[in-house]
Amino acid sequence: MQLTKVLVKNFASYYDEIEFDLDVSSNKPIVVFVGETGYGKSSLFDAINWILYGEDYEKQLPEIRNGRTIEDFVHSRAIKEAVESNDEVEISGTLWFEHSGSKYSLKRSLVGSCVSNNGKPEIESSNSIVELSETNKEGDTKLIEAVPTFLDDILPSNVRNYFLFDGDRINNLADPKSNQDVRDAIRKVVDLEVVTNSIEHLERLSEEYAKTARKKSKGELAELNENLTDAKKENEKLKKKQTDENSEKRSIEKQLSIIEAKLDKAPESSKIQEQKKNTVEKIDELVDSNLTLKLKLKEILPVAAISIVSKEIESLYKDIDLKRQRGDIPKHISETLINDLLEIGKCICDSELDDKMRKILRDRLSQEKGKSRQEHELLEVFYRLQELPDTVDARKTEVDSIEEKINTNDEAISDWRKKLQELERKLDELPQENIEELRTKQKTLQKDLDDVKDTIRELKGKIKDSNDKIKSLKKERTEKGKEQKEAKIFEQKSELAEQSAIALKELYDDFAEESRAEVERLTRKEFNGFVESARGYTINITKDFDFEALDENGNQALQRFSMGQKQCLSLSFILAISKVSQKNPPIVYDMPFGRLSEKVNTELTRRLPNLASQLILFLIPGTEWNPSTQSYLKQHCSHVHVLTLNSEKMMTDKL
Amino acid sequence: MSIITSADRIFIEENKHEFYEQLRKKGKEDPDNYPFYTMKDIFMLSVFLGKQRNAYEPLSTKTKDIFQGDVFNAQTDVPVLAAIAFDNVESIEELTDAKKLLEIAQAYANGGIGHLMDEVVNSHGKSNLFNLVNLVLR
Numbered sequence: 001m002q003l004t005k006v007l008v009k010n011f012a013s014y015y016d017e018i019e020f021d022l023d024v025s026s027n028k029p030i031v032v033f034v035g036e037t038g039y040g041k042s043s044l045f046d047a048i049n050w051i052l053y054g055e056d057y058e059k060q061l062p063e064i065r066n067g068r069t070i071e072d073f074v075h076s077r078a079i080k081e082a083v084e085s086n087d088e089v090e091i092s093g094t095l096w097f098e099h100s101g102s103k104y105s106l107k108r109s110l111v112g113s114c115v116s117n118n119g120k121p122e123i124e125s126s127n128s129i130v131e132l133s134e135t136n137k138e139g140d141t142k143l144i145e146a147v148p149t150f151l152d153d154i155l156p157s158n159v160r161n162y163f164l165f166d167g168d169r170i171n172n173l174a175d176p177k178s179n180q181d182v183r184d185a186i187r188k189v190v191d192l193e194v195v196t197n198s199i200e201h202l203e204r205l206s207e208e209y210a211k212t213a214r215k216k217s218k219g220e221l222a223e224l225n226e227n228l229t230d231a232k233k234e235n236e237k238l239k240k241k242q243t244d245e246n247s248e249k250r251s252i253e254k255q256l257s258i259i260e261a262k263l264d265k266a267p268e269s270s271k272i273q274e275q276k277k278n279t280v281e282k283i284d285e286l287v288d289s290n291l292t293l294k295l296k297l298k299e300i301l302p303v304a305a306i307s308i309v310s311k312e313i314e315s316l317y318k319d320i321d322l323k324r325q326r327g328d329i330p331k332h333i334s335e336t337l338i339n340d341l342l343e344i345g346k347c348i349c350d351s352e353l354d355d356k357m358r359k360i361l362r363d364r365l366s367q368e369k370g371k372s373r374q375e376h377e378l379l380e381v382f383y384r385l386q387e388l389p390d391t392v393d394a395r396k397t398e399v400d401s402i403e404e405k406i407n408t409n410d411e412a413i414s415d416w417r418k419k420l421q422e423l424e425r426k427l428d429e430l431p432q433e434n435i436e437e438l439r440t441k442q443k444t445l446q447k448d449l450d451d452v453k454d455t456i457r458e459l460k461g462k463i464k465d466s467n468d469k470i471k472s473l474k475k476e477r478t479e480k481g482k483e484q485k486e487a488k489i490f491e492q493k494s495e496l497a498e499q500s501a502i503a504l505k506e507l508y509d510d511f512a513e514e515s516r517a518e519v520e521r522l523t524r525k526e527f528n529g530f531v532e533s534a535r536g537y538t539i540n541i542t543k544d545f546d547f548e549a550l551d552e553n554g555n556q557a558l559q560r561f562s563m564g565q566k567q568c569l570s571l572s573f574i575l576a577i578s579k580v581s582q583k584n585p586p587i588v589y590d591m592p593f594g595r596l597s598e599k600v601n602t603e604l605t606r607r608l609p610n611l612a613s614q615l616i617l618f619l620i621p622g623t624e625w626n627p628s629t630q631s632y633l634k635q636h637c638s639h640v641h642v643l644t645l646n647s648e649k650m651m652t653d654k655l
Numbered sequence: 656m657s658i659i660t661s662a663d664r665i666f667i668e669e670n671k672h673e674f675y676e677q678l679r680k681k682g683k684e685d686p687d688n689y690p691f692y693t694m695k696d697i698f699m700l701s702v703f704l705g706k707q708r709n710a711y712e713p714l715s716t717k718t719k720d721i722f723q724g725d726v727f728n729a730q731t732d733v734p735v736l737a738a739i740a741f742d743n744v745e746s747i748e749e750l751t752d753a754k755k756l757l758e759i760a761q762a763y764a765n766g767g768i769g770h771l772m773d774e775v776v777n778s779h780g781k782s783n784l785f786n787l788v789n790l791v792l793r
Contacts, residue, residue, distance in 0.1 A: 294686035294784055302696040305791045306735050308703040316738040319747060377658055377751040384734040391731065396792065403788050 001154050002614050003586050004103075005096040006051075010078040010089065012043030015651035020044070024614050024638040031616045032633065034625045035643030040652030041618035045590045046073070048616075049164055051093040051108045052151060054130065070110060071123045077649065079123060082114040089114050089123065099154050103135040106146065163578060164588040183545035185577050186515050195508045202501035209494035217487035221480040225491075228473040235466040242459045245452055250544055252449045259442045261555060266435045269427065276423045283416045290409045293402050300402075304395035306388065313385055320382040329375050338365045515580065516541055522576035527569055529607065539569065547573075568604070575611060586614035591624065605629045609636040658733055659753045663724030665698060666761055667768070669717045674768050677776060678783070687782035690775060694721045699732060700787075701767035702760050704774070706739045710766025713758070724753065736760050 007019040022031050035041045049057045050070065058070045074091045082089035092109030112126030132146035144150070214225040306313070323329045338361050345353050353361070481488040520541040527539050537557055540548040547569060551557040561569070571592075578585060592604070605628070608615060619625040634640070642655040667675065675697050680689030691697045698721065705711065727733055737750045740759040749755050780786040 291683065291686070295683060297784060297788065298686050298690055298692055301690065301787055301791055302699055303731060305700050305703055306731065307791065308707050309735060309739055312706065312738040312741060313735065316741040316750075319741070323747065374748050374751045378747065381658075381734045381737050381750065384730050385738065388731065388734060399788060400792060403785070403792070 001097055001099045001585055003048075003095060003097045003616070005094075006044070006048060007094045008044065008047045009092045009109075010075040011047050011091055011093055012073045012075065013038070013040040013645070013650070013652040014043065014047075015075045015077050015649060018652070018654065020641050020654070021639050022614075022616065026613070028636055028638040029609060029612065029614055030633060030637045031614075032625070032637050032640045033616070033618045033643060034621050034640065035618075035652075036621060036645070039643040039645045041620075041643065042590055043073070043652070045164070045588065045618055047093045048095065048588060051095045051106055052164075054108055054128070071112065071126060074110075074112070074123060075651065077651070079114050083116050088112060101137050105131075105133050106151075107131045163585040165574065165590070182541065182547070182573070185573075186512070186519050186541075186545065195504060195511065199501050199504045199508065202497045202504065206494045206497035206501060209490045209497060213487045213490035213494055216490060217481075217484055221477065221484050221487060224473060224477045224480060225487075228470065228477060231466060231470045231473055235463065235470060238459055238463045238466055242456065242463060245456050245459060247544065249449065249452045249456065252445055252452060254546075256442065256445050256449065258556065259438055259445065263435070263438055263442065266438070270435065272423055272426050276420065276427065279416055279420045279423060283413055283420065286409045286413045286416070290406050290413075293406050293409075297399060297402050297406075300395045300398055304392060304399045306392045307396055310389065310392070313388055317382065317385040320378055320385070324379070324382065329378060513543075516543070516545070519573070519576045519580055522579055523569075523573045526572035526575045539572075541573075571604070578612065585612070586616060587612040588616045590618040591620060592617060602628055602632075605632050608633065657725075657727070657729040658737070658751050658756065659724040659727050661723050661725035663753050663757060664720040665695075665722050665724065665726075665757060666714060666718040666720050667698070668714055668765055669719040671765070671768050672719055672721070674772050675721065678771075687784050690784040690787045693726070695726045695732070697768075697771070698722075698760075698764050699735070701764035701771050702736070702739060703767065704770040705763030705765070705767025708767065708770050710770065711743075711759075711762050712766035713762040714765055724757070739763060 002024070003022045005019065005022055007017060008014045009017045020033075024031060033041055033044060046057075046061075046065070061068055061070060070091075074089055078089050078091070081087075088111050090109055090111045092107060094105060094107040096103070096105045098104070107130070109129045110126050111129065112123040115122065115124045130146040131143065132150070133141055133143050135141040210225070210229060214222060214229065217225050320329065341347065341353065342358065342361055342365075347353060347357070477491065481491060520539070523541065524539045527537075528535055536552055538550045540550065542548050547558060548556065549558040549561060549569070558566075578587065601624075608617075619629075644653045644655055645651070646653050675694055678689060678697050679691045679694060680686075681692060691700075727736070733756075736756050736759075740750060740756050741747075743759045744750060744755065774790045775783050775786045778786045780789060
């Protein structure tokens with residue numbers, strides 16, 4: 001199948017009709033749509049899905065598009081115009097494609113009448129229309145009935161998700177809980193549903209024949225048939241239970257192996273944790289010590305800085321000292337001494353002061369007033385200046401020593417930080433688990449496993465007894481049946497149908513196993529081709545349909561995979577499914593690189609042209625459509641459609 | 656007894672106040688970026704640098720007082736201010752005049768604060784604190 005053109009009308013952000021060429025050549029198999037978020041990429045992706053899968057896709061829409069229904073996709077301007085002109089509104093999509101030498105066009109439309117609800121235009125009712133036309137090799141065109149089986153043969157609906165998918169789809173597939181998804185994909189893609197239906201049909205047939213045989217049989221034979229039916233039902237129940245219990249056992253064993261792997265590494269982890277704790281404490285201690293030293297520096301630096309003006313200090317000191325030595329300071333008689341003499345009324349020689357002497361002293365006091373205080377202050381400055389150089393030198397030495405200590409500490413902090421980084425790197429490589437919790441969980445799981453094993457053992461015995469009972473009842477019935485010919489024919493038919501169902505079941509299991517093995521082989525091959533870092537792992541799809549990645553030592557490694565590696569694994573699986581299906585479908589891929597690293601993105605880009613004969617990509621400019629992806633992809637692109645948004649009319653346009 | 660008392664107030668030019676604020680923080684926080692505890696310490700360093708670089712710039716524009724005179728340490732700061740003022744007075748006795756001493760100190764601080772900013776904040780050293788250590792030791 002190859003898509004050649006798509007046209008959408010009033011679909012989501014597309015107002016009126018807009019058409020895009022999708023036709024590709026074998027050496028340029030890619031079509032790219034580039035547009036910012038909200039510019040209509042996902043709308044076009046939705047439109048292609050809707051045209052192809054109609055009601056099926058409409059049912060899925062609320063779940064995948066936040067509760068929106070197909071009516072919500074009609075462009076608001078188209079509805080408004082329909083209300084104003086009292087006309088109907090149409091939303092439609094047409095897809096042109098080629099398949100097995102014929103050309104087809106498939107148009108899906110929805111025509112609705114609109115009303116104004118409190119001034120807000122909305123769709124009241126709608127009708128869905130599908131038109132499919134075929135143009136054969138001779139150029140004759142005819143309308144054909146668009147029955148689901150026709151499209152199912154070309155691009156089966158049940159595997160749609162593996163041909164038309166978005167970035168989120170590949171994020172989820174490699175999740176450990178997605179084994180049901182993987183199982184469904186493998187079984188659906190190889191059309192095993194047909195076989196499943198046959199098995200169910202044969203089982204029903206066997207049941208009906210057995211019922212008729214019971215009705216036709218009489219007496220002891222009737223009773224035997226009843227017992228046999230009950231025994232078979234019981235046997236089925238037991239086998240079903242055994243399958244469930246075996247599956248539970250494998251699940252518990254898997255969880256246990258993960259816990260054991262974590263516990264194996266736990267002692268190493270706790271040793272490094274302890275080293276990390278000590279290292280952090282050491283760093284904190286040194287940082288605290290440096291803070292104390294720096295605060296001390298702040299305190300003493302202003303005094304040490306006095307050394308900047310040491311010349312000036314020396315100069316003033318020398319000048320005052322000179323004056324002092326010359327007797328210029330103190331030159332003036334102390335005012336206190338004169339005041340004391342006046343108060344006592346006696347001279348130093350003990351003679352009484354007369355009035356004349358008192359007058360002389362008072363005049364002198366008046367002349368000297370303030371001068372002796374100045375001299376005292378200068379002398380105090382002198383004595384302080386004398387002490388200062390020693391004080392300043394001591395502070396400078398202290399500053400020097402503190403600076404050295406801080407530098408030594410800084411070097412030590414740097415060394416410890418390097419050690420810390422190394423320890424953190426080692427820890428990142430080890431599982432970060434609570435050991436106590438792991439051990440408790442391990443004990444619980446171990447007990448569950450023992451219980452399941454007991455149940456399986458018990459079931460095995462019961463199934464053996466049940467098989468023996470059925471065998472014996474059948475034997476007895478054959479003996480009795482000889483007497484009742486009519487009932488015997490129906491018993492034989494029932495038996496035949498039952499045996500056929502069993503044979504088909506075996507065939508089904510073989511086929512499913514072959515498909516699983518083939519998908520596993522192709523997934524492994526695709527994955528190894530993706531990124532260099534993937535080459536060290538062996539990828540398996542287990543019989544329980546779980547992805548399994550084993551490292552070189554055969555240990556489970558999936559839980560250690562980066563997001564990029566998981567995405568590559570999912571994509572490899574999707575591509576494997578696509579190949580096994582043999583449908584050669586176009587791959588339509590919405591935002592494939594959104595969550596990938598640049599390196600994986602580049603490697604993925606290089607593999608894209610070989611993925612399918614037609615690949616339609618919806619990319620965001622910058623993050624996905626960047627110089628690196630453009631430089632490689634452009635040479636393989638038949639078309640690059642750049643989507644823009646006319647913000648005035650709120651509609652998508654193309655450049 | 657000290658020459659400079661609590662009655663004296665120390666002024667700087669208002670537009671240079673932000674420089675003082677950029678250099679000072681009390682307490683234990685971030686000594687690397689804030690190498691001074693007090694305005695007085697910044698003022699003293701500015702005076703030293705003003706004297707060393709001969710940057711005598713009497714206060715001219717709008718001024719702002721930043722601390723009182725009794726904040727000066729009588730045993731270290733006052734004698735150093737006197738030694739710095741010594742070249743700028745006619746007689747040694749003038750050094751006991753608080754007004755004169757402060758007038759000279761303020762002029763040197765006014766000229767020196769820019770140099771202090773260049774040396775401590777605008778230099779490419781390990782941190783402002785270590786730039787100051789370099790300034791003092793080397």
